[in-house]
Amino acid sequence: MPLSDEDVREILRIIDESDLTELHLETEDFSLHVVKGERSEGAPAPTPRPRERPAGDAPTPSEPATDDGLATITAPMLGTFYRAEAPGKPPFVQVGQRVEPDTIVCIIEVMKMMNSVTAGVPGTIAEVVPDNAELVEYGQPLFRVQSA
Amino acid sequence: MKRIERVFVANRGEIALRIVNACQELGLETVVGTSEADKSGLAAREADRAVCIGPAPASESYLRDDLVVQAALGTQCDAIHPGYGFLSESPKLAIRAQENGLIFIGPPPEVIELSGDKLRAREEAARAGVPVLTGREIAPGDDARKAGDEIGYPVLVKAAGGGGGRGIKLARDADELGNLVSLARSEAGAAFGDERVYLERFVANARHIEVQIAADEHGAVVHLGERDCSVQRRYQKVIEEAPAPDLGPAVRNALTAEAVAFANAIGYRNLGTVEFILDVDTGKHFFLEINCRIQVEHPVTEAVTGRDLVKLQIHIADGRPLGFAQGDVVFDGHAIECRLNAEDVARGFMPSPGTLSLFAVPENLHLRVDTALCAGATIPPYYDSLMAKLIGHAEGREATIDVLQEALEELDVEGVETNRMLLLSVLGHDDFQRGGVTTDWLERAIV
Numbered sequence: 001m002p003l004s005d006e007d008v009r010e011i012l013r014i015i016d017e018s019d020l021t022e023l024h025l026e027t028e029d030f031s032l033h034v035v036k037g038e039r040s041e042g043a044p045a046p047t048p049r050p051r052e053r054p055a056g057d058a059p060t061p062s063e064p065a066t067d068d069g070l071a072t073i074t075a076p077m078l079g080t081f082y083r084a085e086a087p088g089k090p091p092f093v094q095v096g097q098r099v100e101p102d103t104i105v106c107i108i109e110v111m112k113m114m115n116s117v118t119a120g121v122p123g124t125i126a127e128v129v130p131d132n133a134e135l136v137e138y139g140q141p142l143f144r145v146q147s148a
Numbered sequence: 149m150k151r152i153e154r155v156f157v158a159n160r161g162e163i164a165l166r167i168v169n170a171c172q173e174l175g176l177e178t179v180v181g182t183s184e185a186d187k188s189g190l191a192a193r194e195a196d197r198a199v200c201i202g203p204a205p206a207s208e209s210y211l212r213d214d215l216v217v218q219a220a221l222g223t224q225c226d227a228i229h230p231g232y233g234f235l236s237e238s239p240k241l242a243i244r245a246q247e248n249g250l251i252f253i254g255p256p257p258e259v260i261e262l263s264g265d266k267l268r269a270r271e272e273a274a275r276a277g278v279p280v281l282t283g284r285e286i287a288p289g290d291d292a293r294k295a296g297d298e299i300g301y302p303v304l305v306k307a308a309g310g311g312g313g314r315g316i317k318l319a320r321d322a323d324e325l326g327n328l329v330s331l332a333r334s335e336a337g338a339a340f341g342d343e344r345v346y347l348e349r350f351v352a353n354a355r356h357i358e359v360q361i362a363a364d365e366h367g368a369v370v371h372l373g374e375r376d377c378s379v380q381r382r383y384q385k386v387i388e389e390a391p392a393p394d395l396g397p398a399v400r401n402a403l404t405a406e407a408v409a410f411a412n413a414i415g416y417r418n419l420g421t422v423e424f425i426l427d428v429d430t431g432k433h434f435f436l437e438i439n440c441r442i443q444v445e446h447p448v449t450e451a452v453t454g455r456d457l458v459k460l461q462i463h464i465a466d467g468r469p470l471g472f473a474q475g476d477v478v479f480d481g482h483a484i485e486c487r488l489n490a491e492d493v494a495r496g497f498m499p500s501p502g503t504l505s506l507f508a509v510p511e512n513l514h515l516r517v518d519t520a521l522c523a524g525a526t527i528p529p530y531y532d533s534l535m536a537k538l539i540g541h542a543e544g545r546e547a548t549i550d551v552l553q554e555a556l557e558e559l560d561v562e563g564v565e566t567n568r569m570l571l572l573s574v575l576g577h578d579d580f581q582r583g584g585v586t587t588d589w590l591e592r593a594i595v
Contacts, residue, residue: 077202077215078199078200078201078202078215078218078219078222079215079218079222080218080222109218110214110215110218111214111217111218111244113214135199135218135219135222135223137199137200137201138184138200138201138202138203138209139184139200140200
């Protein structure tokens with residue numbers, strides 16, 4: 001028998017009242033995975049499962065090409081934007097350079113942890129948006145890419 | 149001497165806005181770190197600057213001390229205010245801030261650590277001469293039944309890493325206790341990363357009364373009176389008030405003196421709250437826990453003392469002396485706070501996130517409303533369901549109840565379910581109006 005909305009609510013209620021943080025339930029008919037999110041004071045709210053993001057290999061959310069044919073590579077995390085591996089080294093990419101989805105385009109530093117960011121899309125770098133060593137926010141545009 | 153000029157606000161919702169406003173009044177600049185879900189929130193709009201620190205889930209934004217500190221440094225802030233919840237009670241943020249030359253607006257890391265360890269806090273309280281309930285730690289291999297028999301039933305099983313009403317189980321008899329202890333231990337390990345549990349005597353008819361304290365970095369400690377937070381549902385506060393109704397001067401003096409003594413004994417700094425349980429059958433009181441942050445219910449204390457507690461936190465963190473003595477703290481009138489939550493009371497208090505098509509709070513000289521919401525705002529599903537705090541302040545308790553009843557009746561809210569009717573039922577109930585209800589009252593009498 002499939003789960004009804006009522007069943008799901010009941011399960012959520014039981015988990016809410018317990019100190020469990022995660023429940024994985026699998027039967028022949030259904031599989032249910034519930035993760036209780038972190039919360040501040042007040043009533044609990046169910047939250048989606050947080051994604052693991054290992055440092056050093058950050059997936060890059062790239063927006064689809066817009067009207068002008070440019071795709072945007074956005075910051076996968078907040079941190080300090082570095083165009084090169086180290087001071088004095090050449091930048092990972094320059095305007096006009098061809099990139100593949102797995103080309104490293106920059107580094108974002110969070111508390112001394114260096115996270116390399118890949119292009120995510122193929123194309124040609126048309127613009128570098130932030131200045132080197134600038135604080136970038138989560139989701140902030142980093143590069144514009146002319147689609148291949 | 150430290151000097152705070154730009155404050156990073158590591159929180160969201162009404163408390164983030166509250167901190168921004170306090171900073172503005174002090175002439176300080178503010179930067180709010182928001183998740184993606186709160187980018188267009190009122191706190192972000194009011195601040196001098198807002199930076200998006202991560203995606204909506206708190207575990208990827210508001211709970212990331214590394215991102216918070218990086219963002220504070222990157223925006224040239226010199227202090228971090230953690231608000232309540234999230235990273236406010238974790239020593240991680242305080243330590244990382246300190247390591248990076250930032251002022252953490254709160255107690256030092258070792259005090260936060262002690263506050264988070266409910267078992268150690270109990271021991272420290274007892275050492276400072278503050279009465280604690282009979283209880284003790286149950287280590288793996290200990291005979292829980294024997295300990296339970298000695299304390300008497302029912303007995304509470306509490307997680308050392310819990311607090312704030314979390315990680316508590318009630319065992320009615322020895323059999324139930326035997327089963328609960330191992331379950332409690334594994335749940336505590338998963339939820340708090342700390343498997344230690346302890347037993348504590350259960351008080352059937354109890355009131356929750358807490359004392360607001362303030363300690364500067366030069367050794368001065370004062371109290372700012374008590375709050376009664378007995379109207380609770382599943383250990384979560386719904387309505388709070390100051391002063392506690394019908395509290396005799398002897399009990400009030402004992403509670404406040406013990407709170408100050410305890411704060412002195414553990415080297416407390418900045419604002420804190422010492423929570424007590426008052427056994428109404430015997431009139432005896434006992435230490436419960438200490439909270440090392442600004443409380444949700446701080447406005448009732450602000451109302452009756454006329455002091456701005458968020459400004460006081462910043463003032464203390466800046467290294468300045470309190471600037472007033474115990475004798476300067478005077479109390480005026482009665483204040484009650486109602487927590488308006490986006491929740492569906494009829495459906496088991498399910499959170500009710502959504503977009504507010506209408507949200508207008510009435511204006512009244514005796515009413516303060518702390519909220520970061522307005523019509524058109526969205527209550528995201530990722531966080532707690534607190535929408536607004538309505539604080540009434542009038543000369544007497546009855547008049548204060550009137551103010552809140554009127555405010556709740558006039559409140560316009562559409563788009564989400566709220567607990568407004570529940571709040572009105574409490575305010576209008578004879579037991580509440582008489583004053584001095586116990587912590588199990590709300591669930592017995594109304595819910």
